Amino acid sequence: MSERRPIEYWLSDMDGVLVHEGRPVPGAEEFIRRLSASGRPFLVLTNNSIYTPRDLSARLATVGLVVPPEFIWTSALATARFLSDQRPEGSAYVIGEAGLTTALHEVGYVLTDLDPEYVVLGETRTYSFSQLTKAIRLIERGARFIATNPDPVGPSPEGSLPACGAVAAMITKATGVDPYFVGKPNPLMMRTALNVVGGHSERTAMIGDRMDTDVVAGVEAGLQTILVLSGVTRKEEVERFPFRPSRVMPSIADVIDLVE
Numbered sequence: 671m672s673e674r675r676p677i678e679y680w681l682s683d684m685d686g687v688l689v690h691e692g693r694p695v696p697g698a699e700e701f702i703r704r705l706s707a708s709g710r711p712f713l714v715l716t717n718n719s720i721y722t723p724r725d726l727s728a729r730l731a732t733v734g735l736v737v738p739p740e741f742i743w744t745s746a747l748a749t750a751r752f753l754s755d756q757r758p759e760g761s762a763y764v765i766g767e768a769g770l771t772t773a774l775h776e777v778g779y780v781l782t783d784l785d786p787e788y789v790v791l792g793e794t795r796t797y798s799f800s801q802l803t804k805a806i807r808l809i810e811r812g813a814r815f816i817a818t819n820p821d822p823v824g825p826s827p828e829g830s831l832p833a834c835g836a837v838a839a840m841i842t843k844a845t846g847v848d849p850y851f852v853g854k855p856n857p858l859m860m861r862t863a864l865n866v867v868g869g870h871s872e873r874t875a876m877i878g879d880r881m882d883t884d885v886v887a888g889v890e891a892g893l894q895t896i897l898v899l900s901g902v903t904r905k906e907e908v909e910r911f912p913f914r915p916s917r918v919m920p921s922i923a924d925v926i927d928l929v930e
Contacts, residue, residue, distance in 0.1 A: 686879030686901020697923025745853030766792025819853030
């Protein structure tokens with residue numbers, strides 16, 4: 671591994687790193703407190719596009735994690751920024767919740783089913799057959815297909831739920847059109863986050879619990895990567911991947927001392 675530079679900017683996944691099954695991971699509160707006290711720029715990242723940063727900030731606060739909305743970066747925000755860069759003040763037919771629709775409204779997008787430039791698929795707990803049918807027909811008529819993230823399933827207290835990636839696959843099967851996924855593992859998610867914090871890749875660390883999303887996106891964006899073993903990827907699985915994290919640590923509690 672090449673020589674590591676001091677970490678000046680921090681990006682961290684949320685689920686599996688800071689919280690797990692609705693509870694804070696031991697050490698998460700101290701880690702956030704240490705980052706805030708250090709003055710180091712940081713963002714909490716999530717592929718979840720359901721909630722606005724304000725909503726997520728409130729949800730984290732209920733479990734003792736104080737993360738202001740401006741320190742949260744979602745796949746919905748990354749998608750909105752990407753579309754605004756591609757086609758400013760464009761139009762989109764959106765399947766998703768407030769996190770996605772609010773982000774698109776804030777960049778000047780018109781949400782419509784009348785000849786939209788894009789079909790944008792996000793997360794929702796109530797995927798509607800009529801909405802999916804309309805999305806398929808709009809794509810068949812030439813709308814470009816965007817999805818916030820490729821995650822096939824999401825968690826719930828009752829078990830797995832079909833998520834954006836699984837529903838996107840159904841639309842692709844019906845239309846023959848693949849979506850452009852904005853969220854992790856697309857390194858675009860990391861680069862837009864870097865722009866938000868004003869960071870430089872060689873001095874930024876990405877903390878995640880998944881080799882196939884967090885770590886690979888960090889590696890492809892040129893960041894230092896820290897895999898914590900408190901979520902999805904297990905220690906014995908790390909060597910199966912053709913890329914490696916910069917560090918492997920048991921949990922976020924072990925990362926605290928790296929914050930200077």
